[in-house]
Amino acid sequence: MDPADLVATMPFAVHTGVRLTKAAPEEVVGHLEWDQHRTTAGNGMHGGALMTLADSVGAVCAFLNLPAGASTSTTSSSTVFTRGVRKGTVTATARPLHAGRTTVAVVTELRDDEHRLVAQVTQSQAVLHPQPGS
Structure with missing residues (x-):
């Protein structure tokens, strides 16, 4: 699928500005621009904005690794923030x-414009198989 079509399936990600530039089972790459509306105290990008990016990119990676006919739902997500972002674009790479x-487990790295690690997110996703007769 086209990366733009995949992000279009997630209205919240679209609303918050998440863009996908690569979508393959082995790697999904997305971006989120720093914007005043996405900040917290001190003009740093809000952790929720960063998590939206990571969760969206990680979910696409999980989806692309599902067996035919299955869907997915996040069961756990763990984040380690390593630095603030006060300008530019954050790039998320999920593998x-x-x-x-x-289950599908995905690790997503978020990096700033200088390729410094901003956060690392590890997600577990349940594989939801279709029920017989549905």
């Missing part, structure tokens, strides 16, 4: 750690 029958 699968595990793609199994019942």
Whole structure:
């Protein structure tokens, strides 16, 4: 699928400004621009904005690693923030750690314009198989 079509399936991600530039099962890349409306005290990008980017890019990575006909839902997400962002663009790169029958685990790195680590997010996603007869 086209990256723009994939992000279009997530209205909140679209509303908050998440853009995808690469979408393949082995790697998904997305971006979020610093904007005054996405900040907290001290003009730093809000952690919720960063998490929206990470969760959206990670979800696409999980989706692209699902078996045919399955869907997914996040079951856990753990974030380590390492630095603030006060300008520019944050780039998120998600890669699968595990793609199994019942779970998909994804790690997403967020980096600033100088390629410095901003945060690392590890997600677990449940693999939801269609129920017979549905």
